[in-house]
Amino acid sequence: MTGRPDPPAPAPGTRGGTASSGNGAAAALTAVRCAAVTKTYGSGAASVQALRGIDLQVRAGELLMLVGPSGCGKTTLISVIAGILDHDGGDCSLFGENVHAYPKNARTSWRGRNVGFVFQAFNLIPTLSAAQNVAIPLLINGSPMDAALARARLHLREVGLEGREDALPAQLSGGMQQRVAIARAVVHGPRLVVCDEPTSALDSETGRRVIEVIKRLAVGPDRALVIVTHDARIFEFADRIARMDDGRIVRIEPGA
């Protein structure tokens, strides 16, 4: 298990009051450490080697963007990093913890407290309102319903969805659904936020504003943000840009 008490989720616009690693080792904190990570889907002639030996570190306090052509393995890599997909070779640790080695329940619980994920297809629950969708991570972590919904509404305002809190996903545009998914990923103050194409459905101005919000809410001295994107308009927000091709990291460069 983690041995680390959970910090309270930060309110929008504040830096979460986290106590780093709890033992003063914050300065050396590496958020994500991947070493020789491999992942193959399927077996035999139909198998696809999606990750072919990934070496990557994401520092606490940074926004790392991951770019590369369609099919090169970006979603696979961030799914492994976030602990929602098992890799088959190499090591992947989060904040110094080998989360992948935890028993399934412990891993799920760790992920629920420490990771936020914006899925490429949003993955909102269609029968729940925007506010109820955003409240889910808080409810999973034991927050009372009223408090969870109040915080969810605050975060929806942060992403520009004031007045749409009670709408069902189907009543929202794609860009609005994407912003609900973003609010849901950051609402519980996770230490690692992973976003898969978070601006793909947003116009230029909204995309920039939303990235600013994610960065403010998700990056801090002991927090990190990984964003998969094709959107060069948001490169300026990156601390570093990792370029992938054919299951490998081929280059890492400073943000634009």
Ligand SMILES: Nc1ncnc2c1ncn2[C@@H]1O[C@H](COP(=O)(O)OP(=O)(O)OP(=O)(O)O)[C@@H](O)[C@H]1O
């Ligand atoms: N569940 C799966 N089963 C089999 N193959 C898969 C699965 N998911 C992904 N792949 C394959 O693994 C490779 C990497 O896919 P992945 O989705 O990680 O790429 P990506 O870089 O995110 O692409 P995109 O930019 O189109 O989202 C692709 O060849 C893809 O077809």
Ligand SMILES: [Mg+2]
């Ligand atoms: Mg993808």
